[in-house]
Amino acid sequence: MNRSKEDGFLSHIRVVDFTTNLAGPYATRFLRMLGAKVIRVEHGRRLDVLRRRTESDFNAVNPGKMSITIDLKSPKGMELAKRLIKISDVVVESFRPGVMAELGLGYDVVRDVKPDIVMVSISGFGATGPERNFASWASIFASMSGVSYLTGYADGIPTEFRGTFDTRAGQMAAFAVMLGLTHRQKTGQGQYIDVSAIEQQICSIGEVVMDYTMNGRIGERMGNRDTHKAPHNCYRCAGDDCWVSIAVGNDEEWEALCVAMGQPELFEDDRFKNPLSRWQNQEALDEIITSWTVGHADNEVMEILQKAKVAAMPVMSAPEIFEDPHLQRRNFIHTVEHPQIGKRFVFATPWRISGDPSYVPKRGPLLGEHNNDVFCDLLGMSPEEVSRLIEEKVIS
């Protein structure tokens, strides 16, 4: 195998990807971006929910993967899946717990086919426990993990979330794959990894949980506010629905903010003379700051304040993100051409590796685009055999 320096970290790894929707595909998106070969097993008549909704979403989360179509409910289809697993390193799936076993691809079967396989299941509640079969989507991962309750205006209701709680589960699952592969590299042993989207998310509010377990205090919503910093909020700027976030951590930054706003006298104001008094009077503070920010564009405020060494960033909207000079300079935003939906904006990796060529952005695969590559080139089947399986709707 070619293991030249130019290959990605995972260029020696092949992943069979049975996932759908967003959480699982986000995990394998990162595996692909790290160099692994990812083969998505799809079904021609039961389309991935993202393909059903919009090919654009599918494209964003499946860049550079291969797509094959197999009817897993047919015995011959199952045979194909097993042949693929036999020559692979990782299996990722995101069905409801138990569904893979019902299909005949539970871990015990997969392990018999490929003893050192690293198999990762991603589900809402985890693969065990009395609520394992409960239905859930990203919004429920956010609500059951405690994050929804903690998010919102201090005087308002909790906040519902969307896809980012799928992708958060996916990035943790990708880390889990690394652990499985590290152990396998050392010992030759594979294993099964059970990722609960809810549990992994609770790990991201550890300090709030500790406040409850140590002090019996239930964490509450506090908008953009901080436990001790002030000002610490988003402020309206000139333009339609434009905002800037500003946070001040000490007296030095406070003085710099007063001067930058052209109101140095505020620094002498008793209401704001130390961190505690600023925190206690932050509503008054927010009004004063807003009366200044509304006269400026959000990126103007950023530039003025950053020059003064005060932390300020626009609350970035989609148009701002795609026109952002920083992200462009870092080559984070690319355009790819997709045969069905045309030009698409896609992102590069959120990491850079010294000495490695930069990531080449890719589009998502068309449904079954790689059937020939996989069945003929990889599994060594003849074109006639493939045609026959297509006729039999095994390759669907």
Add this chain to the structure above:
Amino acid sequence: MTKQEEVINASQALAGLRVLEYSQFISGPYCTKLMANFGAEVIKVEPPGGDEARCHPPFFQDIPDKEMSGLFLYLNTNKSGITLNLDNEMGRIMFRELVKQADILVENNPPGTMKQYGLDYESLKQENPGLIMTSITPFGQDGPYSRYKSYPLNTYHAGGEGYCLPGGTGWQLNPDREPLKAGGYIGEYDAGTVAAMVSLAALLKREFTREGKFIEISQQEVLLSLMCTELGRYSDGWAESRATRWFPIAGLMQCKDGFVQVMPFERRMWNGLVNLLGDPSWSKDEKYDFANVYGRPTKGTGITGVGGRLQIQEEVNNILAEWVLQHTKEEIYYGAQERGTAVGIVCTTEDLLKSKQLQARQFFIEIEHPKVGKHPYPGLPFKMSSTPGQLKRPAPLLGEHNEEIYCHHLGFTKQELIQLREAKVI
């Protein structure tokens, strides 16, 4: 570590891996915590005053003590802690010695900090060519914003998600108010997870190349990536905001004792919910059939149910809201889920500790700490069948392992340690 713990540790996924951490607050410490969970030997290097997380609430019994911050205690379990003053030349020499013995170095200082100390990757790799060095910063190592000052609030709001919060009812109630950050510091944790993933990927490759790498993580790009589908829609000019994100049916609803997230997005789920309501007479009317309530999903918007008829949806929402308000979160959650309908409790931290599912999976793990005692901590982020990981050791006291690390690993004598302390090196 006790003998028994060492035996368990030897069989963990990252047994034998040596990780050095020179990080503050959350992103770097969470990255190495994830590794320490699964057997890596993590040495946390703190400046003599300690990681700033030590001064961050919540404090045990609200006593502001450097050994009692719940944030620090949570993020630094399973690690050894030493103090080292990098402003001192001897301190920097000792840091180099520690790096020589490390596989991975994780730091999250502002760009340029390590270089100022002469401890940047180019310099460190001379002595340890296999070193993997991972740097986490708000905006990356280069580019116009790289030197910008950014607290977690600012980084989060530069990441795309904040502009869309709160959506749904939260926005309808407050259409003119400011965008929100997610609760806690989850954007900081996100960067730690991605940093841990890429660091281990580099380690896998090192087995073949024997070469280390410098990895830089941009927190902003980690956050934008999480939004890759939503932001990808901008290719068609569709810009997500607080005003574009709502569930036409149900969603976040107030119940008798809190809030629930109700999501009956499929026919069987809708029927399950109607059944939970007691199959009321109105539900027999075809008008309230799933197909009529939801309509056809509209391509492109990512919103389920936009194609439904607004008037029916409003009626249905009113009926649901009234019913939900009269029932408790547990009644609604278990009642709906038993009927196959996706409903979640909007859990408080108290609800989390009481969850039967989390208890059955033994998610929370009790850890005893010398100064704050024994408390349950959030446990491991996932379950591994062969190398399950463990959460055993409490976070280190400031400088707790100075003697162990400096004497046993670097070969200093106890006498020299005293001198180093007097010279304010440690």
